[in-house]
Amino acid sequence: MDVREYDIVCIGAGGAGVTAAITAAAAGARVLLLSKEPIGYGNTRISVGVVASCGILPQDTPDVFYEDLVVGGEHLNNPKLARVMAEEAALAPAIAESQGTLFTRDAEGGISRGVAMRAGGHRYKRSVKAQGQGIGLGQALRAAAARSDIDVLEETVTVTLLREGGRIAGLVAWDLAAGEPVMVRAPVVILATGGLGWMYYPHTDCMRSATGDGYALGYEAGAELVDMEQVQFLPFSCTHPASMVGIFLGEPSFVGPQGRLLDGRGRELLVGLETMTRAQVSRVMALELRKGNGTKHGGLLLDLRRNLETPRGRAAWQTMKEVGLLDIARRAYGPKAYAWEEPWDVAPTVHFQMGGLRIDEHGATSLPGLYAAGEAAGGVHGACRLGSVALAELFVFGRRAGLAAAEFARGADRPPLPRDEAADSAAHLAGLPGVRGEHRPIALVRQLQRLMWDRVGAVRHETQLLAGVAELCELADQARSLRIGPERRQNLEVLDAVELRLMLLTADIVTRSALCRQETRGAHVRADYPHRDDARWQANIVARRHNGGLSLAVEPVGGAR
Structure with a gap:
């Protein structure tokens, strides 16, 4: 079998993967972008297209954003990663625009208070909205990849990472279109494979490709993982019909000043939802549903009707309309739900994975030559991700991983492939x-x-x-x-x-x-x-492979990689 040779292979072609690949190529690396989906897909494509920034309001500084990230993440965030996210968030829209994304701007062509949004868990309006939502982002990513000097292999799933001498040497993959194994030799691999929401189908709003590949690939190769128990549930998703179970209906920041959560009998459970985090609301909902206080469809009731009585409440309705959530409500529940004239039946749905491969500020994992970015990496968000930070993270850490990977590749020799292991893996694939x-x-x-x-x-x-x-x-x-x-x-x-x-x-x-x-x-x-137990558990859980099995260690937050 022919062996393809590259400086860097980037696995995954959503926002993080494309950004890393084109950044590394611009820095002089020979890059292969490999993905089991078309370029620009993954969860990036089905997002509502809201990207966190910083500094749109004069009082919103990186220090304030950092505090929001750590408080929202309940102090499990890696402080260095959260600091990078806060300090470089303003770069995220600029990187996306350089790739071709268009953001909503004011009459003077700027991004100001009037067009900014306050996403869930944020103190201030600091998020901006991409035109065309996730599809617009995805199309821009595809065009950016086409303009870049990279090779592309779509509809190809990575099966195993290869190591030699304690470092990355390449990979074996399966080309679905050709129906044959692919072997690649490269001293650097970037994992931008996204999350694991599909492991919970149908109770997820994630793409079918979000099967947790990167976590397993990195772990098998010898990289450390962190806080893998932290799977984020968005509080509001469809409970019926069966074809729409798990589909995203919104988050706390979208429900307006008068949004209320009711149990199946109409008893009020929560008010003031607008200022609460996803984790806070989902936790209450999950416990109430466990007690049997839900509706006949297995959900609770999100009552938004009182918002129609106030200007700010009506503005919240308009925001939901602009990001497409009201269309989903109408498709699931009818015109009265669209108009906020009757409560919505909602339940938590798996949305995001906060845990992932343990990285440093440049995306490097504990395994030399292996990098990670986006949802494949852990540590930025701690125990709860704030709204709109996922898309910002793709561009900020995709860029950082691309730059660092290119620098590593320049100074790295090219280790030989472990021929027996590679041949065995390819033969197993060919026999499936x-x-x-x-x-x-x-x-x-x-x-x-x-x-x-x-x-x-x-x-x-x-x-x-x-x-x-x-x-x-x-x-x-x-x-x-x-x-x-x-x-x-x-x-x-x-x-x-x-x-x-x-x-x-x-x-x-x-x-x-x-x-x-x-x-x-x-x-x-x-x-x-x-209950939360800071004395014992304000710590990271680190997973690593040891003697062929899983070893878990409880370590100080943000400890050495």
Whole structure:
């Protein structure tokens, strides 16, 4: 098999991946952008397109933004990463605009108080809205990649990272269109593979590609992960019809000054939602639903009607309309829901993964030659991400990872590929089409998704988590006997099989990390440990591979990589 040679391979072609790839290429590196989806897809494409900045208002300084990040993240953020995010947030819209994105501007062509938004958890208006939302961002990313001097391989899923001498040497992947393995030799890999929301389908608003690949790939190669138990649930998503379960309906900052949360019997649970974080609202909702206080559809009631009586409330309706959320409400619940004339039936949905690969300020992981950016990386957000910071993070840390990776590649020799390991991996891949085992991969994927929602969902308990660990082990045993159709080209069962293996590994790390953290903090809610415990647990949980198995360590926040 031919071996392709590059200085850098960037895996993932959303905002972080494209930004890293074109930045590294501009710095002189020979770059391959490899993605299992088309360029500009991933969760970037389905976002509402709101990007955090800083300094639009004179009182909004990086120090203020930093405080918001750390308070919102309940003090699990890596301070160095949060500081970078706050100090460079203003670069994010500029980077996006350099790629071709257009942002809403005022009559003078500037970004000012009049066009800025205050997203969830932020003290001030500091976020800006991309025209065309996520699709506009995605189209700009695709165009930017086309203009850049990079090679592209789409519809290709990475199967394993290769190491030699304790550092990155390359990777093995599967080209879905060609139906054949791909081997790449490179001293640097950037993981920009996104999150893991699809492990909770249908209770997620994430893309089908968000299967947690990068976490498993990095872990297997020897990189450290941090706070993998911190899976963010957005509080407001559709509960019905079945085809729309989990679809995003908004976050606390969108619900206006008079938004109220009611239980299934109409009893008021929360007011003042507008100023609360996602974690604060989702936590209350999850606990009420656990008590059985929900509606017949398994949700609670978001009552926005009183907003129509005030100018600021009507402005909140207009904002929801502009970002497309009212259209979703109308499709799910009808015209009265669109007009805020009746409450919405809502429930938490998996939206974002705060944990991830442990990085430094330049995106470098603990494994030499391996970098990470975007949702694949952990530490920026701590235990709860603020609204609109995810998109800003893509551009800020995508750029940083691209620059650092290019510098590393310039000074690095090119380690040889571990030929036996690479050949074995390629041969295993080539043998997947037509394999005649017992289980279809998609059937096991669906079992894993149900397991994660039931055992490692919005409210967790030791009994359920232990059951989850045991059931994941059973699924892993079943995954050793797969049945896949014989087609080689565009055989999506091969994709399912590759993702299943990586999902099983990521799910196990998430579950065991959740079992380890014996407190409630941020997105992680333990029914058996219902309170935050700063004395014991204001600390990061670091996952690393040791003697072929998972080792978890509790370490000071923001400790050495």
